[in-house]
Structures are given as C-alpha cells and as structure tokens.
Amino acid sequence: MNLQALNLGASGTAARLRFEHIRHGYGGRDVVRDVSLTAFPGRVLCLLGPSGSGKSTLLRIAAGLEVPRGGRLLINDVEVSGPHAFLPPEQRGVGLMFQDFALFPHMTVGANVAFGLTHLSKASRQAAAGEALARVGLAGYEGKYPHMLSGGEQQRVALARAVAPKPSVLLMDEPFSGLDSRLKDQVRADTLSVLRETGATVVIVTHDPEEAMGMADQIALLKDGELVQTGSARDLFLHPGSVFAASFFSEINRFEAVARNGLVETPFGTRRAPENVTAGELTLAVRFSDIRVATVEQPGTVPASVIDRRYLGTSEHLTLALEEGGATVEASIGAGMLAEGISRVFLFVVEDAILMFEKQP
Numbered sequence: 034m035n036l037q038a039l040n041l042g043a044s045g046t047a048a049r050l051r052f053e054h055i056r057h058g059y060g061g062r063d064v065v066r067d068v069s070l071t072a073f074p075g076r077v078l079c080l081l082g083p084s085g086s087g088k089s090t091l092l093r094i095a096a097g098l099e100v101p102r103g104g105r106l107l108i109n110d111v112e113v114s115g116p117h118a119f120l121p122p123e124q125r126g127v128g129l130m131f132q133d134f135a136l137f138p139h140m141t142v143g144a145n146v147a148f149g150l151t152h153l154s155k156a157s158r159q160a161a162a163g164e165a166l167a168r169v170g171l172a173g174y175e176g177k178y179p180h181m182l183s184g185g186e187q188q189r190v191a192l193a194r195a196v197a198p199k200p201s202v203l204l205m206d207e208p209f210s211g212l213d214s215r216l217k218d219q220v221r222a223d224t225l226s227v228l229r230e231t232g233a234t235v236v237i238v239t240h241d242p243e244e245a246m247g248m249a250d251q252i253a254l255l256k257d258g259e260l261v262q263t264g265s266a267r268d269l270f271l272h273p274g275s276v277f278a279a280s281f282f283s284e285i286n287r288f289e290a291v292a293r294n295g296l297v298e299t300p301f302g303t304r305r306a307p308e309n310v311t312a313g314e315l316t317l318a319v320r321f322s323d324i325r326v327a328t329v330e331q332p333g334t335v336p337a338s339v340i341d342r343r344y345l346g347t348s349e350h351l352t353l354a355l356e357e358g359g360a361t362v363e364a365s366i367g368a369g370m371l372a373e374g375i376s377r378v379f380l381f382v383v384e385d386a387i388l389m390f391e392k393q394p
C-alpha cells in the first residue's frame with residue numbers, strides 16, 4: 034500500500050493520531066472503554082494512570098499490535114484501525130520503544146539501530162544509524178554490543194533505533210522505568226531534547242505523574258479503561274476534575290462536607306461552594322503542601338496539635354489534630370520552618386486550595 038497516497042505523513046513529518054470511541058477488552062472483560070483522544074502533530078502526549086488502567090493497550094492499538102473491538106484509530110484523518118480498515122504496524126509510519134528497550138543482544142549497536150531501515154541501501158543504513166546514534170550522544174558506539182553498555186546507554190540506543198526511520202509518530206511504553214532513579218531526570222531531559230529535534234508526534238505511557246508533567250504537552254489521565262481528564266500539566270494539577278485526579282498528582286487530605294445555600298463549612302472555615310452547587314454532599318481535597326502552619330494565631334487560622342513530625346531532608350511531614358472537630362490533617366512544610374518542640378500550631382489554607390467535588394455515590 035502506498036503510504037504517501039494514504040497521507041499517513043511523510044517520513045520525518047509529524048502526524049495527528051486520533052483515537053475515536055476506542056473500546057477493547059480481553060475475554061469478557063472491557064479494559065478500554067470508549068476513549069476519544071487526539072495526539073497533536075509534533076507534541077508529546079502522555080497516557081497516565083495507575084496499573085491496569087489500559088494505557089499500554091491503547092498504545093498497542095495505536096501501533097497496530099492489537100485490533101480494537103470498537104471505534105476507530107486515525108492517522109492524519111486516515112482510518113488505520115476500525116470497521117473499514119486495518120493497516121499492519123509496519124505500514125503505519127510509527128516507531129515503538131518498549132520498557133525493557135528490547136535490544137537484540139547478539140547484534141551490534143549499529144545493527145540494532147539499522148534494524149528497521151530495510152528500505153535503504155547498506156551504505157545509507159549505516160549512515161542513518163550513525164546519525165541517529167550521534168543524535169543521542171553515542172557517536173562511535175556502532176561496533177559495541179548491548180551487554181557492554183550501561184542502562185542509560187542502552188536506553189539511548191533504543192531511542193536511536195526508534196527515531197532512525199524518522200517515524201511520524203513515536204510510541205513509547207514506560208521508556209524510563211528500567212533506569213536507576215538518579216539517572217532518570219537526566220535521561221528524560223536528554224530524551225525530550227532528541228524528541229523535539231526529531232519533531233515526531235510522541236505518545237508516552239507512564240504511571241508516574243511527575244514524569245508526565247515533566248515530559249508532556251498534553252496529559253491524558255486514565256482510570257479503569259476510561260479517559261478521566263485531559264489537558265496540560267498545569268490544567269490537571271490546578272484544576273483537577275475529580276478527587277481521583279487531585280490525588281493522582283499530589284498527596285491530599287480528604288474531608289466530607291455539605292453545601293448549604295452556596296456555602297460550605299470546611300475544617301478551615303466557611304467557604305463558598307463551587308459554582309452550580311448550592312446544596313448537597315461534597316468531598317473536599319486539600320494538598321499536604323497547601324496547609325500553611327504558623328505558630329501565632331491570626332484571623333482565619335484554626336488551632337491544631339502536632340501529633341507526629343518526620344524530617345525528610347528538604348521537607349518535613351506533619352500529622353496534626355484539629356482542636357475543633359478532632360480531624361487529622363497531614364501537612365508538608367519546608368524543613369526547618371517549624372522550631373523543634375512546638376506542639377500547638379495554627380493552620381491556614383488559602384481559598385482556592387480547598388478543592389471541592391460533588392460526592393460520588
């Protein structure tokens with residue numbers, strides 16, 4: 034089939050990838066439920082969610098490794114999976130990078146990177162492999178074998194192999210999870226700059242919210258096979274649409290409350306109810322890091338006693354009991370911000386930091 038005629042994106046040109054009402058399952062169980070989502074050209078989309086939320090299944094559907102039970106997948110408005118078509122992986126113009134890097138151990142680094150370039154002459158393959166290796170900072174590594182490399186270097190070889198054919202869409206499944214945590218930040222930053230250079234549309238699967246926030250132009254948050262919310266890191270962090278979304282990005286305190294006449298009695302004082310909610314049961318979420326802890330009573334503060342405190346280096350974790358009502362509150366404050374030995378404090382939470390959601394049945 035002629036890819037150019039299908040307009041799947043010329044080699045090296047970013048494509049738009051669209052999931053339309055995608056459904057999938059295994060046996061009698063649905064694991065992806067009616068997901069509609071677009072990955073925009075040249076942007077990084079992160080599929081984020083807890084284990085089993087269907088992220089890898091969506092990625093495999095995008096790659097053509099799984100045939101969805103329902104819905105359509107479009108690349109530049111061309112149906113590549115759906116009721117009318119199914120294009121095999123090698124004809125989609127997509128690159129894949131897996132969690133374990135999946136390098137061929139018996140092949141040299143050069144041969145690994147050149148593996149997908151079968152359409153080129155031998156000389157052009159070698160040149161393209163060398164160029165891809167140089168792009169990831171591994172110029173001259175062609176003759177080495179994977180076992181001679183560190184984890185970080187193997188990751189870079191896998192990245193070079195994925196970008197060498199200049200895919201219009203690059204699909205990456207947990208590409209950093211095999212790495213030492215101290216290496217990760219640097220490898221992520223290096224990977225992002227390679228991805229920006231290649232200009233491909235990128236879809237990354239991760240369960241790590243910090244990784245998603247650090248890498249993504251757009252985050253799609255999934256739970257139990259459903260798309261819960263999509264937006265920029267800032268959108269999802271500042272305006273979570275549910276308690277789940279709020280708790281996925283940061284540690285939160287939860288409280289139950291009731292809205293009456295547009296007002297809510299919270300543990301931190303009376304607040305306005307969310308727009309469109311004048312009455313009804315609510316769940317409140319307050320991030321540990323949004324609790325301000327003072328030693329002097331001021332207007333708007335509530336008194337609490339310190340039950341426990343843990344020194345964590347750059348921050349300190351406090352467990353507190355509110356004097357009124359007795360609720361337990363967890364707070365995270367800068368290390369050294371509260372003098373040793375203080376047992377009674379005054380808590381304050383700014384207006385916008387009390388996130389309010391209608392209680393789910």
Ligand SMILES: Nc1ncnc2c1ncn2[C@@H]1O[C@H](COP(=O)(O)OP(=O)(O)OP(=O)(O)O)[C@@H](O)[C@H]1O
Nearest residue numbers: 059064082083084085086087088089090091238240
């Ligand atoms: N080949 C398969 N056969 C049967 N069930 C499967 C298969 N692949 C995935 N599943 C199930 O489908 C659900 C979604 O799996 P998927 O791998 O897409 O989730 P995920 O969000 O990527 O999770 P993880 O981060 O743990 O990989 C899980 O409950 C999983 O056990």
